[in-house]
Amino acid sequence: EADIYQTPRYLVIGTGKKITLECSQTMGHDKMYWYQQDPGMELHLIHYSYGVNSTEKGDLSSESTVSRIRTEHFPLTLESARPSHTSQYLCASSELFSGNTEAFFGQGTRLTVV
Amino acid sequence: RKEVEQDPGPFNVPEGATVAFNCTYSNSASQSFFWYRQDCRKEPKLLMSVYSSGNEDGRFTAQLNRASQYISLLIRDSKLSDSATYLCVVNGDFGNEKLTFGTGTRLTIIP
Numbered sequence: 001e002a003d004i005y006q007t008p009r010y011l012v013i014g015t016g017k018k019i020t021l022e023c024s025q026t027m028g029h030d031k032m033y034w035y036q037q038d039p040g041m042e043l044h045l046i047h048y049s050y051g052v053n054s055t056e057k058g059d060l061s062s063e064s065t066v067s068r069i070r071t072e073h074f075p076l077t078l079e080s081a082r083p084s085h086t087s088q089y090l091c092a093s094s095e096l097f098s099g100n101t102e103a104f105f106g107q108g109t110r111l112t113v114v
Numbered sequence: 115r116k117e118v119e120q121d122p123g124p125f126n127v128p129e130g131a132t133v134a135f136n137c138t139y140s141n142s143a144s145q146s147f148f149w150y151r152q153d154c155r156k157e158p159k160l161l162m163s164v165y166s167s168g169n170e171d172g173r174f175t176a177q178l179n180r181a182s183q184y185i186s187l188l189i190r191d192s193k194l195s196d197s198a199t200y201l202c203v204v205n206g207d208f209g210n211e212k213l214t215f216g217t218g219t220r221l222t223i224i225p
Contacts, residue, residue: 033213042217043158043201050211059117059214090157096211101146103203103213105157 006106021076021109023091030096032074037088081113120216135219137185137202149187150201197223
């Protein structure tokens with residue numbers, strides 16, 4: 001079982017609120033990712049990190065920001081939530097490149113902005 | 115052109131049949147390849163890695179063709195529990211190591 005956790009699992013929040021989605025892993029992985037996925041649609045990489053103090057933007061432009069102050073945490077923040085941010089957000093982690101390295105996913109946060 | 119392309123399906127296949135999925139990737143320097151499985155409203159989970167020589171895990175066989183930049187997954191004797199979305203995943207080259215997911219191929223096994 002993967003040791004990567006996301007909180008909250010579900011969040012319904014009003015437009016304009018600031019929100020932070022938490023992601024923690026206890027596997028000591030250097031690489032962490034945030035993906036956005038709408039129901040029945042593909043995963044889009046929005047942020048990733050190679051380790052502490054490393055953050056990179058993914059393939060899909062996102063208004064969210066991330067930080068990596070500690071290896072085990074990779075929180076995602078939306079300064080002002082909008083209905084267009086409604087989606088599922090999936091966090092993942094893996095070892096830094098070591099051949100066929102597996103990525104482990106958290107259970108996701110389903111965000112609804114009303 | 116997308117970095118990783120898959121036929122989205124859906125594939126509706128009778129139980130016991132053999133089904134094959136294909137995937138192409140655009141970055142010839144990509145280093146590692148995977149098939150993930152995602153059940154409805156769940157997170158993706160690794161099904162199997164794909165090795166250059168091809169590899170098998172029970173009823174599942176994965177193949178890699180680097181020259182054609184092509185990956186395949188074969189499922190034999192399909193079970194109802196195989197119904198899911200299958201995601202082709204490619205890890206970038208050194209210095210660009212991020213996992214890129216294909217759109218996924220939806221498979222439904224029919225009793």
